Amino acid sequence: MRNPIHVKVPQTAVKNEVVHLMTKLHHPMESGWRKTLDGQAVPRALAGWFECLFNGHEVFRADLESGTASDPYLSFHVRVAHSGVFRFVWIGEDSNSIEKQARIEVS
Amino acid sequence: MLSRRELLLWFVALTASGLLRDSEAAPRDAKKLLEKLTGGTEQRKGGVTITLPAVTDQARHVPMRVSVDSPMTEDDYVKAIHVVAERNPTPAIASFHLSPANGKAEISTRIRLIKTQIVIAAAEMSDGSVRIGKARCKITGGAGACG
Numbered sequence: 001m002r003n004p005i006h007v008k009v010p011q012t013a014v015k016n017e018v019v020h021l022m023t024k025l026h027h028p029m030e031s032g033w034r035k036t037l038d039g040q041a042v043p044r045a046l047a048g049w050f051e052c053l054f055n056g057h058e059v060f061r062a063d064l065e066s067g068t069a070s071d072p073y074l075s076f077h078v079r080v081a082h083s084g085v086f087r088f089v090w091i092g093e094d095s096n097s098i099e100k101q102a103r104i105e106v107s
Numbered sequence: 108m109l110s111r112r113e114l115l116l117w118f119v120a121l122t123a124s125g126l127l128r129d130s131e132a133a134p135r136d137a138k139k140l141l142e143k144l145t146g147g148t149e150q151r152k153g154g155v156t157i158t159l160p161a162v163t164d165q166a167r168h169v170p171m172r173v174s175v176d177s178p179m180t181e182d183d184y185v186k187a188i189h190v191v192a193e194r195n196p197t198p199a200i201a202s203f204h205l206s207p208a209n210g211k212a213e214i215s216t217r218i219r220l221i222k223t224q225i226v227i228a229a230a231e232m233s234d235g236s237v238r239i240g241k242a243r244c245k246i247t248g249g250a251g252a253c254g
Binding site: 033 | 167168169190191192195196197198199200201202203204205206207208209210211213214215216217218219220221
């Protein structure tokens with residue numbers, strides 16, 4: 001299966017520039033609010049945590065709850081001082097995690 | 108398969124018995140959750156801006172942007188942003204953890220809103236204070252974000 005994570009990271013940046021990062025995960029984010037036609041509650045199954053690491057240091061973290069939409073999308077900013085690799089890690093409430101990396105060149 | 112009349116009767120019965128009403132949180136639940144998340148610190152208004160569409164029929168994917176007035180330096184930055192909804196079945200939406208490494212205190216995401224309601228964001232600042240901002244979004248048509 002293809003990687004369900006999408007990321008958008010600029011390839012280059014100037015030193016100390018604040019770059020805009022975007023990520024999206026293909027995931028149903030079952031909220032636990034829904035009921036099937038016969039009245040059974042659909043169990044909650046969320047991708048509950050997201051972490052962004054730059055060269056191994058955490059720069060952004062999100063705890064997502066039922067109010068987050070399906071196919072969760074996040075956009076945030078990071079100030080980059082040197083070249084490196086961003087790791088985008090999504091962790092499910094079933095402890096499965098999935099990640100994608102993107103490199104940025106800082107001049 | 109239910110006929111339309113049966114479906115309508117069910118709906119009337121459910122509404123009358125209060126089952127549908129009980130499935131949503133009250134604004135006081137959102138307030139309580141926000142107090143828990145921010146550790147009971149006094150909340151001051153201002154400095155936090157939530158941008159939501161004024162009206163939308165796409166309740167399952169409502170775009171939301173939260174920005175906080177902060178220079179995001181080592182001495183003065185936003186530690187966390189907590190977002191709650193007043194009338195969803197469960198009020199919690201998300202918490203975002205920031206640091207001076209972010210350079211700009213602005214995040215955006217997409218949220219679920221089951222009906223027309225107010226969304227509250229609380230920003231925990233590095234000096235320990237808590238600032239809140241609110242925005243209202245009107246949901247038209249459809250069955251909200253539950254269907």
